[in-house]
Amino acid sequence: MVPSSAVKCSLQRDVFKESFTYKQHMAVLKKTHDKKKATGQNEVSDKRLTSLVRRATLKENEQIPKYEKVHNFKVRMFRGSHWCEYCANFMWGLIAQRVKCADCGLNVHKQCSKMVANDCKPDLKHVKKVYSCDLTTLVKAHITKRPMVVDMCIREIESRGLKSEGLYRVSGFSDLIEDVKMAFDRDGEKADISVNVYEDINIITGALKLYFKDLPIPLITYDAYPKFIESVKIMDPDEQLETLHEALRSLPPAHCETLRYLMAHLKRVTLHEKENLMSAENLGIVFGPTLMRSPELDPMAALTDIRYQRLVVELLIKNEDIFNLEF
Numbered sequence: 001m002v003p004s005s006a007v008k009c010s011l012q013r014d015v016f017k018e019s020f021t022y023k024q025h026m027a028v029l030k031k032t033h034d035k036k037k038a039t040g041q042n043e044v045s046d047k048r049l050t051s052l053v054r055r056a057t058l059k060e061n062e063q064i065p066k067y068e069k070v071h072n073f074k075v076r077m078f079r080g081s082h083w084c085e086y087c088a089n090f091m092w093g094l095i096a097q098r099v100k101c102a103d104c105g106l107n108v109h110k111q112c113s114k115m116v117a118n119d120c121k122p123d124l125k126h127v128k129k130v131y132s133c134d135l136t137t138l139v140k141a142h143i144t145k146r147p148m149v150v151d152m153c154i155r156e157i158e159s160r161g162l163k164s165e166g167l168y169r170v171s172g173f174s175d176l177i178e179d180v181k182m183a184f185d186r187d188g189e190k191a192d193i194s195v196n197v198y199e200d201i202n203i204i205t206g207a208l209k210l211y212f213k214d215l216p217i218p219l220i221t222y223d224a225y226p227k228f229i230e231s232v233k234i235m236d237p238d239e240q241l242e243t244l245h246e247a248l249r250s251l252p253p254a255h256c257e258t259l260r261y262l263m264a265h266l267k268r269v270t271l272h273e274k275e276n277l278m279s280a281e282n283l284g285i286v287f288g289p290t291l292m293r294s295p296e297l298d299p300m301a302a303l304t305d306i307r308y309q310r311l312v313v314e315l316l317i318k319n320e321d322i323f324n325l326e327f
């Protein structure tokens, strides 16, 4: 497991270096909200906000960001002798004296492992699965900006499913969803999820939802969770968006980028609401518990949180422009 707090959120800093400052953005948001309140012209205000933020944003940089990742050290017993790859001293064959990173294979003394930088470069030799793999580990191993499951499923859904009634709400046949999962685990980005193999789009939406459910650390991480929940409990819309923005900043960069991409997609799904009957509220119901899991062990407390989880996703879809602000 990778402690998400160890991963710095510095993703879009470079991309937005030359865009408006955060405060100026917030001023735009505030103005728009005040206008919304005064006139009730939601649609006009939304359009204005979108174009303003978009103009202030540089073209999306498709370069792969350098995500930081901590090593996944496990105590290993070795036969024979080894040199520590950190201090270059000899490691004696004593039990529990040496550890090895399960993701990149780095061999170090146990005491040296605490000093190693968060520069793990996972190797496909060690990272064998796609589903159930830590998100940052997966994207670093495959050298992609986001998990390939997310990009490929969304591309497929947008090409042939946006008008499908009950998109994401209707479940696909679970055996076939399992089949897609196996294809990704086996073939990675070469998995064939085209219409020739899976005609029913609900198989693809099911496979995407399953990917998020299977993450060992949810897309909205346990560390960031309380801040997201806090944001939906705030009544003042400006304060609410500020808290939401703060919550997004606390996500590991690869998680933040994946969430941004997913929310932009879900927004496009809601643009076809007339046909697919999926509003931001409906998508919140589907995706709330899929993207968020309460760090709370008490089942009653976790249960009451479900309502807030739905609201978080609904809020993110309705304000997906927030990802264009400086991070």
Ligand SMILES: [Zn+2]
Binding pocket: 070, 071, 072, 101, 102, 103, 104, 105, 106, 119, 120, 121, 122
């Ligand atoms: Zn490593």
Ligand SMILES: [Zn+2]
Binding pocket: 084, 085, 086, 087, 088, 089, 108, 109, 112
């Ligand atoms: Zn050492």
